[in-house]
Amino acid sequence: MINVNIPRTEQQRIIIVGGGFAGLNLVRKLSKNSNFQVVLIDKNNYHQFQPLFYQVAMAGLEPSSIVFPFRKLIQKTTNCYFRMAEIEAIDVDKKLLQTSIGSIAFDKLIIATGVDTNYFGNIELEQNVIPMKSVSEALYLRNIILEDYEAALIETDHEKRQHLLDIVIVGGGPTGVEVAGALAEMKKYVLPKDYKELNEEQIDIYLLQGGDRILDGMSASSSAKAELYLQNLGVKVCKGSYVSTFDGKTVTMKNGTTYSAKKVIWAAGIAGKKINGIPETAYVRGNRIKTNEFHEIVDMPNCYALGDIAYIQSDQLPYGHPQVAQVAIQMANNLAKNLINNTHNPFEYKDLGSMATIGRNAAVVDLKRMKLTGFIAWAMWLFVHLFSILGLKNKLFVFINWVWNYLTYDQSLRLLIRPRRKG
Ligand SMILES: Cc1cc2nc3c(=O)[nH]c(=O)nc-3n(C[C@H](O)[C@H](O)[C@H](O)COP(=O)(O)OP(=O)(O)OC[C@H]3O[C@@H](n4cnc5c(N)ncnc54)[C@H](O)[C@@H]3O)c2cc1C
Incomplete structure (x- = not known):
């Protein structure tokens, strides 16, 4: 198998597979540290903001408002590389990642590939x-x-x-x-x-x-x-x-x-996709990968799992942490700190609450000490999601769309754009 062309330096090479909430957050943290060479691998060349998919589906938002190109994100870094590829296998002993475009050697490997739709074998x-x-x-x-x-x-x-x-x-x-x-x-x-x-x-x-x-x-x-x-x-x-x-x-x-x-x-339903080279014993319900509280995959030295795909065993959470963005972000923050400072701090999830919106002026929010509904909950939902979208331009476009939809009771994107059919 060919080696993917990425300059080998004295820096420790950290490969992060998956540029979702977990992977991207880790890239941002590690790219500020010159001890590391960071290689991001993703099957797409953009990050997707999943919580707003439904608004794209309902013609409320442009797809381009909720995605962000990886290359733009690493433009200003000197130690960061992006390769668009799919993970195929891991050789732990040789510290080699096999992908659809060739193999890449790693010092540390982070799996943050998220989960896919689960049809339960039907x-x-x-x-x-x-x-x-x-x-x-x-x-x-x-x-x-x-x-x-x-x-x-x-x-x-x-x-x-x-x-x-x-x-x-x-x-x-x-x-x-x-x-x-x-x-x-x-x-x-x-x-x-x-x-x-x-x-x-x-x-x-x-x-x-x-x-x-x-x-x-x-x-x-x-x-x-x-x-x-x-x-x-x-x-x-x-x-x-x-x-x-x-x-x-x-x-x-x-x-x-x-x-x-x-x-x-x-x-x-959601489930992870199994990866060759990860032992069967590391998988739990929903094909999540079992790690310890430091995010290390069991029986796989130098390999870590974060986000939706990761399962940290604990008595309090027998089914693992909820598969939500905050868990992914907080896991990435914890691992970044440990890698940068060479520490071993266990992961502790800080639950900031949960929310869902149903429509205009109608949402529900559960915070630690209070529950909100109606307009306040809806405004909070809008603010939290707007704040979380990557890129100023995206934030602005989403905000303008929301204000427009709210004032006019209308969505402006009901366009049927299909790929050209041959023949
Ligand atoms: C429709 C929808 C709505 C949601 N709404 C909310 C919400 O309101 N609030 C909330 O907190 N959470 C919400 N979630 C859940 C939240 O999006 C996930 O918890 C979060 O995205 C997990 O982050 P992650 O980094 O683990 O994985 P992801 O964000 O899924 O990222 C995984 C990345 O890995 C890449 N990848 C996958 N497989 C491969 C492969 N084989 N090779 C290379 N790259 C690969 C993908 O392209 C992707 O970029 C929602 C999810 C969905 C689907």
């Missing part, structure tokens, strides 16, 4: 549902929604039209709830203006949740409030509903109930 589901784990999938969803509205306008058969209009969302976590709320607002505010001939009252939006409440990672009062907000927007929240399969036309539940819809958005 091929039919995988082929027919729409996931939302990348900006391209969000854009795909936007196109499908708009295409189906166009098709519904010319469809004369009631049942077929209904099939094009109804949407099923599977998974009542923050992603499912936010998508359901945004779709319901689109139905309420946009459809009557854009598709006057369609009767928006006929559109059904279902949110299917396996457990007995939505937002089950938040407090019971927040989940009840979120459900009320969704119901007020006309979303049909179905709890205790486990999907068995979806054949592209009908969603079949484990209890035999069926829903007819062409579009099923899958926000019901």
Whole structure:
């Protein structure tokens, strides 16, 4: 296998695979230290801000507002390199990382590849549902929604039209709830203006949740409030509903109930992708990689795992830390400190709270000492997300879009842009 061309220096070479919240935060910290040569590997050449994918899917934001090119980020550094590649295998003994563009030697290796959509081995589901784990999938969803509205306008058969209009969302976590709320607002505010001939009252939006409440990672009062907000927007929240399969036309539940819809958005599960060279014993539930509290992968010297893919065993958290941005960021901060100062400080997660938005002036926020709902919670959600987006230009564009949408009750991005079809 060819060696990837990266100058070898006296510096300690740290390879970081994955430029998400964890990987990127680590790059930023380590790139300030001249003892290290930092090599970032990612299958894309940009960082994606996942919490706002649903707004791209609902035509509220441009994809370019929520992604940030890695090369721009490392422009001013002298010890940082980026290579666009996919990880293929790790040779721990030779300290060699194999990627789709060749092999690279490392002194230390950090795996921060995040997680992917989990279809629980159901091929039919995988082929027919729409996931939302990348900006391209969000854009795909936007196109499908708009295409189906166009098709519904010319469809004369009631049942077929209904099939094009109804949407099923599977998974009542923050992603499912936010998508359901945004779709319901689109139905309420946009459809009557854009598709006057369609009767928006006929559109059904279902949110299917396996457990007995939505937002089950938040407090019971927040989940009840979120459900009320969704119901007020006309979303049909179905709890205790486990999907068995979806054949592209009908969603079949484990209890035999069926829903007819062409579009099923899958926000019901995530799992990591296994990497050759990481021993089977290092994997736990959801293909997360087991590490100690210093982020070191068990039985793999000089290799670390951070973020969604990492699982730190602890009695308090038998299922690991929540797979959210704050955990990824705080893990990266802790590892950066340990690497820079040559220390061994264990990871301690500081829970800053959790939040979800349902629509305009409607959100829920759980903080340590208080719970917020309504406009204050919604304003806080906007502020936190705006603050977290990378790049001043992106922040500005997102802010302008939000203000515009808020004042006009309209989104300006309902464009159906598709790749050119050959032939
Ligand atoms: C739709 C959605 C909404 C969310 N909303 C919220 C929210 O509101 N608040 C919150 O705290 N969290 C939210 N999350 C979760 C949050 O985004 C994750 O916890 C966080 O992104 C984890 O960071 P990470 O660095 O571990 O992985 P990621 O951010 O997923 O980054 C992984 C990186 O690795 C790269 N990569 C993956 N596989 C390979 C490979 N084989 N080779 C090379 N590179 C690879 C990817 O391209 C990506 O850049 C949301 C997630 C989704 C999907």
